[in-house]
Amino acid sequence: MAELHLTALIEALRRLPGVGVKSAQRMAFHLLQHDRDGALRLAQALHDAVQRVGHCARCYTFSEAPVCATCLDPRRDARLLAVVETPADQAALERTGSYHGLYFVLLGRLSPLDGVGARDIGVTELLQRVDEGGVEEVILATSFTAEGEATAHLLGQALRERGLKVTRLARGVPAGSELEYVDLSTIAHALVERR
């Protein structure tokens, strides 16, 4: 195609996570054919977000204010700090309605193969945060994947050295599931951690 701007648009769309050549083409054609307004709105939204969305100085999540609303909320229990990998994980915890402490968002997890080490996931910032005092228990709510576990392990060591109570979300059989269809490693863990 000799259409430079169309090609550039397809290339730019391809950089979105989970978007291959075919989807990028489909998106570009759709926007140009049916939703030019939507395309301009998306361009504006990208621009605004890059300009206005930064990180909360306390919990490191995405925030448009210097400190996010959750961190400023006086009703939250400042003695509890849940460490999560992403703002999406934070949102999932919030939706349960059963957590009232504060958060620290790593914005990543250890991933040596991708060159993501302790320094890239805000470990220093987390330790600084707890060194400021006030936190009594840190709940490590990273994923139950190999990388999430490694992250939790590393953080757990450093936090326990500081004399903090460190807990991890319970591993076990998900609500509503039949044992027959649960993977073996989950059942094994649930058995060990039975109560």
Next chain:
Amino acid sequence: MAELHLTALIEALRRLPGVGVKSAQRMAFHLLQHDRDGALRLAQALHDAVQRVGHCARCYTFSEAPVCATCLDPRRDARLLAVVETPADQAALERTGSYHGLYFVLLGRLSPLDGVGARDIGVTELLQRVDEGGVEEVILATSFTAEGEATAHLLGQALRERGLKVTRLARGVPAGSELEYVDLSTIAHALVERR
């Protein structure tokens, strides 16, 4: 989330075809965390494309010039006109290397349930185009779906009335496939159209 610009970005991404809430969130977080350059580049690409990409006056495909490069190419056989649904279908035909005629891109197909009628898919423009003369055979290369077939049927009638030779891509068993795994309707068609 009280983050207006982040929410607006997620909303704007959701309007892309095939993107739900979860993917839109993932895309927004990814761009803000790892690829702010990419986000700005995408914003620019969207802007440029909306501004610069129009339609070819002859074949109606996306084009940044008044008439596209294919339509201007003197080596193409102007007696052959392939009617396709989208620029992606046109690209697929081009990649075969075995078609040297010209194109007409409908940019859609009949879809009564979605309110897409004959007027919305460039039928008038197609008939105008063939009325200008020069075309001897129109190859209906719309999809082999119910909607694509209906489109081909409608176009075929109108074009035959004008005394043009109208053909359709052959239906049959795809290259490299084992009969056992080909769907029955394809086999039935291949049987009827055996040669």
